[in-house]
Amino acid sequence: MRSPRPYSLQAGPGVPSLTERRKAATQLDIARAACELFATHGPDGTTAEDIAHRAGVALRTFYRYFRNKQEAVAPLLAGGGAEWRNRLAEESPGTPLAEALERAVTRSLTGPVALSEGLNWTRSLLRAAEDDPALRAVWYRVNQDSEEGLVPILTHLAGPAASPLQIRLLAAAATDAIRVSLEVWSTTDTPPSGPDSPADLAVRSLRELTRGMAILA
Missing domain, CATH: 1.10.10.60 (Homeodomain-like)
Structure with a gap:
């Protein structure tokens, strides 16, 4: 991240x-x-x-x-979530949400800082967290904070027709798509770009988790 x-x-x-x-x-x-x-x-x-x-x-x-x-690593882990929320906030209301989400995810996970430093830091930390419950708790908290930060952005992009339930479900799905993709990628030695990279896995996961959501129709 x-x-x-x-x-x-x-x-x-x-x-x-x-x-x-x-x-x-x-x-x-x-x-x-x-x-x-x-x-x-x-x-x-x-x-x-x-x-x-x-x-x-x-x-x-x-x-x-x-x-x-363990708390000391939170700023590094939170940086990626902040970046992709910023990317999503740049999208215009009325843009199809599926398109906006995929573009924001891809841009945030393929940017120069992500490829040169951020993703490698994240992989190291996730590997270290495997045997450290306190470090895993920091990772989960950072993701929960990111999910909550998504809600107002998605509300703005989706418009008044979207219900709070739809917004919350989409925020959870989008956050988990990135979280799970990073966790899976961290167990491999796959490069941070290309096939099976975090961006590739995140887009695929996002499509799986949001398939059939009415808010994206």
């Missing part, structure tokens, strides 16, 4: 302040450090002190942002 897009350097309505941008950058540095250590030593072989040292921050800074070492 992709890292969050860089923030605008100019503050304004809805744009994070300089302090907020610095905070986000520090959190992402800590997340990358945690991911590197988890990939090398596993969660059990990594401490919060190790992560703070690798990230170049004080231990108290680590705990200012995260409750435990």
